[in-house]
Amino acid sequence: MRSMMPAQDLAYLTARCHANRVRLIDTAYISNYLAKAKSLDEFVNYMYATYYGEKLTQLGKEISEDALLRLFLDVFEERLQMILSGLPRPYDEFMRSYILKFDIKNLLRILSETIRGIPHAPAESYRYKFSMLNYEQLLKAGNMKELLEVLPKALFGEALELAMNLWEKYKSFYAIELSFWSTYYKKLIEKLKEIPGEDAAIIWAIIGTEIDLMNISIALGPMKYGFAVDYLDKMLIEKSYRVAVKKLKELYALEGRSVVEVVPQVYSEIIE
Template sequence: MNAFAAYGAINTKIHARKKSLLSNKEWQKTVEFKSVVQVIDFLKKRPGYKRLLNDYKIEDVHRTELEVVLDRYIVSEIENMLHYFSGSYKVFFKTFLMEYEINDLQLLLRSISRNENMQGIEHFFVHSQKYGLTIYDKLITCKNVIQFIEALKGTIYYDTLKTMAEEDIAKREFHMEMKLYILFYKQLMEVAEQLAPKDKKIAKKIIGTKIDLINIQWIYRATKYYDISPEEILIYSLPFGDKVNYQRLKILSYTKNLDEYKKLVQRYISSSLFQEESDAFLEHTIDRQLYHYIMRMNTREENISLSLAYIYTLYIEVQDLVALTEGIRYTLPQDELKKYLVHTI
C-alpha cells in the first residue's frame, strides 16, 4: 500500500471521469458540425465542460476563448486529482500545472516585449488559481522585461530567466520560451525521482516518450524552416528522453539532410513519423503516436499509470477540440478536417 497515493479512490474517480471523454461515435458527430456555435452547444451539455462554459453565451464564445476554457478544464481536473495524493506524489502531479503557468508567463512576456496594452489580459489566464504563483497582479504592472524578471525573484523561474534581459527582443522572446519549457520538463523528471521505484519507472517512461516526440518535431522544424545552428538546436532540445538520449540528440541535431534525419528517427524509435505528405500534419502524427502508446498501457494495476494516462488523454482531446473548431472556422471538408485530429475517425 502506498502511503502517499490513494490508488483505489483515484482510479475509481478517473474511471468515472473517463466516461466524459468523447467516444469515436461522438467525434464522428462533431466533424459534421458546420459552426463553432454548434461545438460550444455540444460541449455545454457534457459533464465537465458545461461547468466552465455555463458563464458564456454560446454565440459570444470565440475560438481563443474556447481554448482558454478548455485549458482551464485540464487544470481543474489536475487540481481535483491532487486531493488523492500527498507527499512526493502530490508534488509530482502538481508539477503538471507548471505548463499552464508557463503559458501565462509567456503571454505576459510577449505583451510586455511588444508594448501591448495589458488591460484585460487576466481573462486569458489558464494557470491554477489554487496552486499557481500569487504575484500576477505585480507581473501585470511591469513595464519592461527586466522589471518582469525581477518580479519573479524568489520563484522557480527567476534563475532560468535572469540572464536573458540584455538580448534583443526578437531573440529574447524565443529563448525565454524555450528555457521555460526545458525548466518544466527538468522539474517534472526531478520530482519523478522521488516516487516509489515502480511508479518512477512508469512516470519516466511516459514523460520520456513525450520528450522524445517533442524533440523529434523540434529538430525537424528547426533544421528545415529556421536559421538555427546545430549547436543551438542541441541546446534547446529537452533532456531526459526515453529512447533518444543525449548522444542521439547530438547526432540528430547535426544531421546533414532531412532524408538521413528521417531514417535515424525511425531507427531510434522504431516508428515512422513522416509518412504524411504535408508537414502540417506532423504535430498530429506525433500526438497520435503518444496517444496510441497510452492506449496500449496497462492501467488496471494500482499505480500511477491511469492518472498519467488520463492527463495526457485529456490533453489530446482538448488539442483535437481546438483543431476541430479551427477547421470548422476555415470550412475544411470533413475528410480534410479528420486529418488534423489525433483521434482516428
C-alpha cells in the same frame, strides 16, 4: 487527517478518476458533432447533450464564447483539484511540478505579446485557480527584461539567466521558449526520482515522449534560429526516452534533414 496509507489513497483516487470517465465527452461525438458545428450556437446546442448540459442551463439562454471557455476551465480546475487533494506524497509534489506547464504556456503567451507589442488580456484570462505565478505583476512589466526579472527563481531557476542571455544576444523568442521548457523537464525528472519504481516507469512512458520531442526541438535550434551551439549543453535534457542525446549533440554539424537519420522512426513524420 486521512487514515489511509498511500497505496490505499492511490487506489481510492484511481477509482474516483475512473468514475469521472463517464463525464468525458466521447471522441466520436466530438468528431461527428462538435467538430462540425458551423457556429457557436450550434456548438452549444450539441454541448447540451453532454455532461456540461446542466451547467450550460445555469448560464442562461445567451452563452458567449468567453462564458463557454470559462465553463470548460472551471470543470478542468475542479477535476484537477480533486486529484491534487487526494494524492499522497511524493505523488502530489510531482503533480504540482507537472501542472506548472499550464503557467509556462501562459507565461510564453505574455512574453510573445510583449515582444510583438500586442495588448495583454485581463489577468483572469491567464490565471488558473492552481496558478503559481503573479499575473498582475507580470502584466505590469514593460519589456522582456522586466518580465524575466519578476519571475520567481524558485520555479524557474537557471532558466531565467539563460533566457535573459539568449534574449540579449539573439532576440529570439523561440530560444527563450526552449530554455523554459528545458528547465521545466529537468526539474520534473528530479521529482520523478522520488516516485516508486513501477509507478515511475508508467509516468516516464508518458512524459518521455514529450522530452524526446523537446530535445529534438532544442537540437534544431542552432540550425533554424541561429543561436550558438554552445547552448546545447545547457539546454538539452540528458535523460531521454527513445532519442540518443549524444547523437543530437552532433546535429549542428549536419544539414537539417539529417535529423531523420539520428532519431527513431516514430518521430520522423513530426520532424518532416
